[in-house]
Amino acid sequence: MRLSRARGCMGCHGMLRKQVGPGFAQVAERYKDDASASVRLAIKIRAGSVGAWGRVIMPQQTQVTEAEARLLAEWVLAQHAEPKR
Template structure:
């Protein structure tokens, strides 16, 4: 096959893959938003208001923009913590599957939108 023929086949394929990946992004965000009530995160956390724990917005501001990774945040959620946001401890969430922890953490870092 000559280079021109490969390029003419590859370019539309790359474009289709990019468009397809972009179309899936809202589905991933919706799935992450659905995970918050599924695992009762909403009992202590809300989008913009501190309840028992910090708001999703505050978590994103503290750890987003390269200040932390989704893997670090997921590990913190799984293990629980104390003293990061005040005296109220975050209980461990070891029952949440790692894939869901990762999705929730990335969603928070992306601004919980």
């Protein structure tokens, strides 16, 4: 997705497997039964995260607007092992 590249997400994330951060298909798999995940992840995308996947910190992403974070969270959660780009 163009926005994920433009906002630098792909510098740390792959679609399938862990790089610096978890693969987006792995994130989608973890939260697939969690109806509140898109709201929570949208907040975490902007605020940053640590401890959900390991000890590496995801820094806050201040270049991302709230609306973009919602789009990115929904896109991440829609990923499958066969990624749709």
